[in-house]
Amino acid sequence: MSHSARLAALAAALLLGASANAAPPGWPAPGPMPPADNQQLAHDIFKQIVEIRSVHSIGTRAVAQALYARFKAAGFTDAEMHLVPETPNWPNQVNLVVRLKGKGKGKPVMWICHMDVVDARPQDWSLPPFKFTEKDGYFYGRGTSDMKDEDAAAAAALIRLKKEGFVPGRDIIVAFTADEEVGLEQDGPAWLLKHNRDLVDAGLVMNPDGGSGEIVDGKRLDFSVETVQKTYMTFRWETANRGGHSSEPRPDNAIYELAGGLVNLSRFQFPYKTNATTRAYFAAIAQMASGQKKSDLVALSREPLDAAVAARVAQSDVAMNAILHTTCVATMLKAGVQENALPSSADATVQCRVFPGETEAETLATLQKVAGNPDIKVSLLEPVQPAPETVPDPKVMGAVAEVVHSMWPGVIVLPEMAAGASDSIFTRAAGIPSYGVGGGWSVISDIRAHGRDERQEIGNFYSTVEFTYRLMKKLSTAS
Numbered sequence: 001m002s003h004s005a006r007l008a009a010l011a012a013a014l015l016l017g018a019s020a021n022a023a024p025p026g027w028p029a030p031g032p033m034p035p036a037d038n039q040q041l042a043h044d045i046f047k048q049i050v051e052i053r054s055v056h057s058i059g060t061r062a063v064a065q066a067l068y069a070r071f072k073a074a075g076f077t078d079a080e081m082h083l084v085p086e087t088p089n090w091p092n093q094v095n096l097v098v099r100l101k102g103k104g105k106g107k108p109v110m111w112i113c114h115m116d117v118v119d120a121r122p123q124d125w126s127l128p129p130f131k132f133t134e135k136d137g138y139f140y141g142r143g144t145s146d147m148k149d150e151d152a153a154a155a156a157a158l159i160r161l162k163k164e165g166f167v168p169g170r171d172i173i174v175a176f177t178a179d180e181e182v183g184l185e186q187d188g189p190a191w192l193l194k195h196n197r198d199l200v201d202a203g204l205v206m207n208p209d210g211g212s213g214e215i216v217d218g219k220r221l222d223f224s225v226e227t228v229q230k231t232y233m234t235f236r237w238e239t240a241n242r243g244g245h246s247s248e249p250r251p252d253n254a255i256y257e258l259a260g261g262l263v264n265l266s267r268f269q270f271p272y273k274t275n276a277t278t279r280a281y282f283a284a285i286a287q288m289a290s291g292q293k294k295s296d297l298v299a300l301s302r303e304p305l306d307a308a309v310a311a312r313v314a315q316s317d318v319a320m321n322a323i324l325h326t327t328c329v330a331t332m333l334k335a336g337v338q339e340n341a342l343p344s345s346a347d348a349t350v351q352c353r354v355f356p357g358e359t360e361a362e363t364l365a366t367l368q369k370v371a372g373n374p375d376i377k378v379s380l381l382e383p384v385q386p387a388p389e390t391v392p393d394p395k396v397m398g399a400v401a402e403v404v405h406s407m408w409p410g411v412i413v414l415p416e417m418a419a420g421a422s423d424s425i426f427t428r429a430a431g432i433p434s435y436g437v438g439g440g441w442s443v444i445s446d447i448r449a450h451g452r453d454e455r456q457e458i459g460n461f462y463s464t465v466e467f468t469y470r471l472m473k474k475l476s477t478a479s
């Protein structure tokens with residue numbers, strides 16, 4: 001190779017290197033990275049577990065065993081690890097609980113990380129969903145953002161602490177768990193809390209499945225910590241009628257009766273409410289607003305709630321509306337059997353996201369009243385798991401903020417109430433304060449969890465590993 005050819009080759013190699021490290025469009029430069037050997041380990045674990053199809057029908061056994069082998073190779077003893085199959089009913093739903101022993105200063109801090117994923121059909125994707133593909137600055141594959149990225153980050157961070165000989169003040173537990181996406185009884189944390197409480201008896205829970213940073217227009221906007229969730233309740237509204245011939249209609253009619261009730265629902269607003277989380281949230285986002293919006297948000301952060309302000313804010317913004325009260329909306333409708341027969345029945349599905357603290361019975365009674373007609377029968381479709389709010393503890397929020405700021409200075413850290421559900425409802429219901437904190441940031445115009453071509457930005461993945469390491473260290477050291 002001539003001198004100039006060598007120089008050209010070198011320049012090409014440098015360019016390649018540069019493009020491999022540059023963040024893809026829409027992504028700011030990542031935060032600090034773990035050391036190279038830990039990056040490699042995190043990458044290898046991530047690849048390995050994404051390529052295991054741990055969907056509901058197959059279970060989490062293979063992922064749990066793969067992680068078990070990784071911890072074993074890193075020096076964890078059998079006494080520090082427990083593979084927990086959910087026998088006898090769901091033997092392929094397997095949990096893995098790993099513990100890094102501390103000095104016994106307080107109850108353990110525990111990460112809960114679900115290993116299951118929703119399924120993906122190869123024909124819907126442009127890449128094979130259960131193959132780990134690196135392309136254009138992203139890792140692709142089912143689970144790369146929900147939440148095998150966080151599973152790999154927790155595993156790599158815990159192994160790094162072990163290798164460094166770090167002895168935490170209190171034990172660090174990581175529970176890699178089964179069947180979050182589908183399970184109720186057999187959901188991993190629910191099952192462990194019921195059958196193996198000694199393994200998971202923590203004083204504090206971190207759940208990376210929910211809460212994290214938001215990126216808008218290439219900028220890091222804020223970092224949210226989920227401390228409470230709305231309760232998911234679905235109701236059926238039914239009417240029945242003796243039916244008859246459509247040539248002889250009568251005033252009584254199953255469709256008209258149901259429709260009348262649904263129109264009432266469309267005009268009804270559940271009372272506006274706030275809780276410790278949403279008040280702190282409004283106070284935090286008020287700092288980023290100006291004018292009328294700022295004064296409205298400041299008003300919402302105060303008690304007692306000014307219902308007129310809440311109504312104004314809710315009516316101007318569907319996302320705000322969702323966190324200011326219970327919402328119920330008709331989502332499905334079915335009635336009649338034939339065009340020339342009076343309908344013998346009509347039924348509607350009404351989906352509710354209920355403000356924390358309101359019960360099934362209260363919500364049902366309100367809907368029955370709103371329907372305005374005792375002939376509309378309202379019933380709850382499936383039982384729900386109620387969970388209390390984790391009132392944001394300034395010590396925990398402060399520790400999270402410190403770690404966030406050590407990586408991304410100046411970002412606002414705020415508690416949030418989520419409209420969706422995660423495993424934190426089970427740990428909260430068991431009385432353990434639980435925080436949704438993931439180190440991975442999201443570009444909110446490009447959320448692909450559960451969707452096609454799910455992916456994770458490469459730099460974001462490695463800084464998640466570093467974040468998890470720092471947060472484990474911080475929370476297990478502070479009391």
Ligand SMILES: [Zn+2]
Nearest residue numbers: 114146147209
């Ligand atoms: Zn998830």
